[in-house]
Amino acid sequence: MLNFQLSKEQEEIQAxxxxxxxxxxIPNRLKYDELAEFPWEIVKAAYREGIMNGVMPVEYGGHNFSLLDGAVASEELGAGCIGMGISIDANTLALTPLYVAATDEQKKKYFGLINEIQGVAAYCLTEPNAGSDVQGIKSLALKKGDKYILNGHKRFITNAEVSTFMTVFAQTDPEKGSRSLTAFLVPSDSAGxxxxxxxxxxxxxASVQNEILFHDVExxxxxRIGEEGHGFLIAMKTFDRTRTGVAALSVGNARAAYEIAKEWTKNRRQFGQPIASNQAIGFMLADMATKIECARLITWYAAWAYDFDKKKLNKLSAMSKLYASDIGMEVTTDAVQAMGGDGYSREFHVEKMMRDAKLCQxxxxxxxVQRVVISKSILKE
Ligand SMILES: Cc1cc2nc3c(=O)[nH]c(=O)nc-3n(C[C@H](O)[C@H](O)[C@H](O)COP(=O)(O)OP(=O)(O)OC[C@H]3O[C@@H](n4cnc5c(N)ncnc54)[C@H](O)[C@@H]3O)c2cc1C
Structure with a gap:
C-alpha cells in the first residue's frame, strides 16, 4: 500500500x-548574506536545540535520522536559508564517510569530539584538476611506519577554515593511481x-569555502577510514546518502520563494486587479506549485529507497538532486519575475533565493554529472 503521510515523529521533526x-x-539570513561569514551563532543555537548531526547514532549524540527524516529536516532549513542549511548539512556530508565506513572506535571518537566541542567538519574531495572527474585526484598520502604523509591541494571545501576535522580523499599508491583512493580523518589544526x-x-x-594545501601532513x-583503495566507493556511498539533502534544501528554497511570490501577486494590484488574476501569472504560480510537489516526491522517494530498495538508491538520489535543483532554479527565477522590481530588490529575499538556488545545480x-550517473544506471538495467 502507498502512503504519502509522514509519521508522527517526522511531523515533529518538521515542526x-x-x-x-x-x-x-529567517531573521538573520540577510545579515549573513551580506557578511558572507560562517554563521557560528546559528550553528551553536542549532547544537543547543538538537538540530545538528541528526544522522549520527543516538549513542554518539545524534538522532538516528533515516534519510527521509533528514530530507524533511533539510527542506525546512532550505526554506530559511540554503547557505545556513548547507553549513549544517556540509557537516553531515563530512561525517557520512564515517557513518558508512568507520570503525566503532573511530565513530565514538570523532562523533563524540564534534558533538562535545559543538564544531563542524569538512569534506575534502575536489581538487583543482579533479572536480567532476573524482578519479583525477592527485593528493597523495604515502605510508611511512605508523603514519601516512599527506601532500596535496583541495579546493572549494565547505566549512574548511572553521572545521575541527576533515575527511580527506587521497591516493596511497601512485602506481595504482585512482584505484588507491583512500579516505582519512585529518584534524584541521594538524601541522602543515x-x-x-x-x-x-x-x-x-552564509557558508564558507577555502582552498587547502597539505604540506607533509602526518x-x-x-x-584511515576503511581500507586503502576503498576511497572512491566511500565517496560515492556518501553522495548516495547526501544528494537527497541537497534536493531537499532546493525544495525548501523553492517553496519559500513561491510562497512569497504568491502572497505578493495576490496583493499587488495593476490595471484594477491583483497581478495573480492575470492568467500569465496564475499559470506561473501553478507551474511553480506543481514542480515543488514533484520535486518533493522524488526526493522523499529517493530517501525512502535508502531503507527499502537500495538497488534504486544511486539512480533515484541522482534524479532527486538533478530535478529538485533544476526546478529550484526555475521557481526562484519565476518568483523574481512575477514580482517585477520588488522581486529584484533585496527587500523581499527572493533575489537571494535565486542566487542561492544556482549552487545546488x-x-x-x-x-x-547526475545525468551521467542516471544514464549509466538505466543503461545497465
Ligand atoms: C560553493 C561550493 C562549495 C563546494 N563544496 C565542496 C565541498 O565541501 N567538498 C568538495 O569536495 N567539493 C566541494 N565543491 C566542489 C564541487 O563539488 C565541484 O565544483 C563540482 O563537482 C564540479 O567540479 P568543477 O567545479 O571542477 O567543474 P568541472 O568538473 O571542471 O566541470 C565544468 C563543467 O563541465 C561539465 N562537465 C564535466 N564533466 C562532464 C561530463 N562528463 N559530461 C558532461 N559535462 C561535464 C560540468 O557539469 C560543468 O558544467 C564545492 C563547490 C562550490 C562552488
Missing part, C-alpha cells in the same frame, strides 16, 4: 526545524595545513 528556522534563520583565503561567490554566502594510521556533482 521542530520550522520553529528553529522561524526564530534563528594551509587554508587559503575564503572563496568569494554568488550565493549561499596522519596516524588509525585515522553545481555542488555534490553537477547536474550534468
Amino acid at each position: 521542530k526545524y520550522k520553529d528553529f528556522v522561524d526564530r534563528w534563520v 595545513i594551509e587554508f587559503k583565503p575564503r572563496l568569494q561567490k554568488m550565493g549561499q554566502k 596522519i596516524p594510521v588509525e585515522n 553545481i555542488y555534490e556533482g553537477t547536474n550534468q
Whole structure:
C-alpha cells in the first residue's frame, strides 16, 4: 500500500526545524548574506536545540535520522536559508564517510569530539584538476611506519577554515593511481595545513569555502577510514546518502520563494486587479506549485529507497538532486519575475533565493554529472 503521510515523529521533526528556522534563520539570513561569514551563532543555537548531526547514532549524540527524516529536516532549513542549511548539512556530508565506513572506535571518537566541542567538519574531495572527474585526484598520502604523509591541494571545501576535522580523499599508491583512493580523518589544526583565503561567490554566502594545501601532513594510521583503495566507493556511498539533502534544501528554497511570490501577486494590484488574476501569472504560480510537489516526491522517494530498495538508491538520489535543483532554479527565477522590481530588490529575499538556488545545480556533482550517473544506471538495467 502507498502512503504519502509522514509519521508522527517526522511531523515533529518538521515542526521542530520550522520553529528553529522561524526564530534563528529567517531573521538573520540577510545579515549573513551580506557578511558572507560562517554563521557560528546559528550553528551553536542549532547544537543547543538538537538540530545538528541528526544522522549520527543516538549513542554518539545524534538522532538516528533515516534519510527521509533528514530530507524533511533539510527542506525546512532550505526554506530559511540554503547557505545556513548547507553549513549544517556540509557537516553531515563530512561525517557520512564515517557513518558508512568507520570503525566503532573511530565513530565514538570523532562523533563524540564534534558533538562535545559543538564544531563542524569538512569534506575534502575536489581538487583543482579533479572536480567532476573524482578519479583525477592527485593528493597523495604515502605510508611511512605508523603514519601516512599527506601532500596535496583541495579546493572549494565547505566549512574548511572553521572545521575541527576533515575527511580527506587521497591516493596511497601512485602506481595504482585512482584505484588507491583512500579516505582519512585529518584534524584541521594538524601541522602543515594551509587554508587559503575564503572563496568569494554568488550565493549561499552564509557558508564558507577555502582552498587547502597539505604540506607533509602526518596522519596516524588509525585515522584511515576503511581500507586503502576503498576511497572512491566511500565517496560515492556518501553522495548516495547526501544528494537527497541537497534536493531537499532546493525544495525548501523553492517553496519559500513561491510562497512569497504568491502572497505578493495576490496583493499587488495593476490595471484594477491583483497581478495573480492575470492568467500569465496564475499559470506561473501553478507551474511553480506543481514542480515543488514533484520535486518533493522524488526526493522523499529517493530517501525512502535508502531503507527499502537500495538497488534504486544511486539512480533515484541522482534524479532527486538533478530535478529538485533544476526546478529550484526555475521557481526562484519565476518568483523574481512575477514580482517585477520588488522581486529584484533585496527587500523581499527572493533575489537571494535565486542566487542561492544556482549552487545546488553545481555542488555534490553537477547536474550534468547526475545525468551521467542516471544514464549509466538505466543503461545497465
Ligand atoms: C560553493 C561550493 C562549495 C563546494 N563544496 C565542496 C565541498 O565541501 N567538498 C568538495 O569536495 N567539493 C566541494 N565543491 C566542489 C564541487 O563539488 C565541484 O565544483 C563540482 O563537482 C564540479 O567540479 P568543477 O567545479 O571542477 O567543474 P568541472 O568538473 O571542471 O566541470 C565544468 C563543467 O563541465 C561539465 N562537465 C564535466 N564533466 C562532464 C561530463 N562528463 N559530461 C558532461 N559535462 C561535464 C560540468 O557539469 C560543468 O558544467 C564545492 C563547490 C562550490 C562552488
